[in-house]
Amino acid sequence: MRVSIDPESTEVQVIHELVEFEGRRVLEVGCGDGRMTWRYADKAVSVLALDTSDAKIQQAIDNTPGRLSGKVEFRVADITQAGLELPQEGFEVAILSHSL
């Protein structure tokens, strides 16, 4: 037996019930180790996932499934930091996960 977070997939069902990810550009703030990112990234056209923790972002990068490596970018950043460059075209979806 091992540690398992949301094996019932309740969270993934709820986020897909609330948000249409198909073909969307997504900004995720507070992505942590990418646990939730993997649950919608397949459908998105691109994902920029931010977290202030170096260690968490490194974990997320290390665990990125190969099929997603071209569409998901993990970045150590604070959304409030001055000079944070975000894509000009904007995002259709933003996710704030346990962050504020």
Added chain:
Amino acid sequence: MHALRKIHRSLTETGVLLDLHPEPEDSRAEVARKGRLEIVGTWDQEADIQDIRLARAQLGIVESQGFFVTERQVGFDLLEHYPSVEDWLDHRTERGDTVVIQRELLDKARDLLATAGGELIIREPIRASLLRRLSRD
């Protein structure tokens, strides 16, 4: 507040914001064994509760200022399954959780797991809010 305004600026005209926040007032530890759930207890989460209240207030302010409007809210329980109390504590440390769990709760969970097996479940209610970006032009 600044984060929410920056997100507002980074969204397209018809963009949406999905906010996921725990409701720590109702979090609890349980032991599941042979199809039965036994409540172990809750722990002092006042620090987390203060943070969440602040976050809720910030969302309320940006809504009242016309940046976003809430379209839907859904509540659900996020369950974390651990084979042992030590695994739970290790995971909390990895996550950077700083709240100290009372020894009585930990001992009760250890006793229940030791006598009848099963697994420790941490039940965390989450509120998911879908907010639609509003144009402020």
